[in-house]
Amino acid sequence: NYNCGYGGLSINADVVSAIYRGCSRSCNGGSVALVGGASLDAEGGGVFIVAADSPGGDGADVDIRAGSSTATNGGGGRVSIVSGYSTQQKSGPIQIATGVGRSTAQSGGIVLET
Secondary structure: OEEOOOOOOEEOHHHHHHHHHOOOOOOOOOOOOOOOOOOOOOOOOOOOOOOOOOOOOOOOOOOOOOOOOOOOOOOOOOOOOOOOOOOOOOOOOOOOOOOOOOOOOOOOOOOOOO
16 A cells, blocks of 8 residues: 555555556556545636746647547547636636746747648
């Protein structure tokens, strides 16, 4: 078993191994959900995926890619970006932006392809 640092939670070593290397079974793959904490009367917890900075080289990438299919009747997986809804005010915005160039550097471009 693996003991998590937060609260001493014990997690089966096979589960930890599957998380690190993925599962290669031929049956349907399981989903991975990253979910922030819920709140009944305040702001819910956010989910952040952040790649590492590098003071001596390029910053690390973040890649999001849907699954592929080689089946005769199979299609590729969908990538969906949906903002949160509101029952009282307005839904949340969707923001797509490149990093701001610092000093003499330029910001990167945004490319949309079909």
